[in-house]
Amino acid sequence: MSENKSCCCSAAPKLVFACSGGADVGALADRAARKLTADGAAKMFCLAGIGGRVSGIMKTTEAAAKVVAIDGCSLNCARNTLEQAGFTDFMHVQLADLGFAKGESPVTEDRVLSVAMAVAPHFANPCE
Incomplete structure (x- = not known):
């Protein structure tokens, strides 16, 4: 994966890989990734497949133009899963950096939109 202009102009x-943990912030990260997918900004991909080293998921991730990990809490499970699988060239968004606190951030449509809007610029296409 490369951060140069040609990478993002390709097919x-x-x-986007999201924490989908049991806490409210995990659910918020998950829903934001699903919104980004529904909006066409990115494709939500299977974090468990990375952890399980599923060959097809690993190959697709290796070939990706961009990868973003969204973590709900400070345990950073999404980031750590990608790193332990050997991925280093990705953006990381931590919901605490956006003002969300574990146990204090019930999922609402406004919060999902807020997270999705904060993550979407990481997928901006320089060719457009």
């Missing part, structure tokens, strides 16, 4: 996928 290579833009992938």
Whole structure:
């Protein structure tokens, strides 16, 4: 994966991996990734497949134009899963940096939109 202009002008996928943990912020990260997918900004991909080293998921991720990990809490499970699988060239968004606190951030449509809007610029296409 490369951060140069040609990478983002290709047909290579833009992938988002989200924490989908049991806490409210995990659910918020998950819903924001699903919104980004529904909006066409990126494609939500399977973080468990990375952890399980599923060959097809690993190959697709290796070929991605951009990868963003969204973590709900400071445990950073999405980031750590990608790193332990050997991925280093990705953006990381931590919901605490956006003002969300574990146990204090019930999922609402406004919060999902807020997170999705904060993450979407990471997928901006310089060719447009």
